[in-house]
Amino acid sequence: MVDFFNTWFPFLYLYVGGGIFFLGGMILIRRTKAIDMRLKKDRFWWKVLIFGYFYFVAIHAFLIIAALYL
Numbered sequence: 848m849v850d851f852f853n854t855w856f857p858f859l860y861l862y863v864g865g866g867i868f869f870l871g872g873m874i875l876i877r878r879t880k881a882i883d884m885r886l887k888k889d890r891f892w893w894k895v896l897i898f899g900y901f902y903f904v905a906i907h908a909f910l911i912i913a914a915l916y917l
Contacts, residue, residue, distance in 0.1 A: 854911055862904050869900055 873896070876882050882889045 849915065854915060858907060858911060862907070866900070873897075 877884075882893060884890055884893070
């Protein structure tokens with residue numbers, strides 16, 4: 848069996864460590880008013896960014912689980 852440090856640790860490093868920078872970037876976008884949440888197209892792209900992050904987390908987690916247990 849493969850241990851934690853070869854499977855889940857890189858996943859956590861990528862999505863928790865990288866997620867901190869992603870969150871920081873999203874906060875920076877809002878604080879500098881680079882996005883206008885009153886505009887429908889800006890709200891759409893904000894949601895696309897959030898959904899995209901969690902989509903890749905889910906796909907990556909699924910593939911790790913599939914590789915380990917299927």
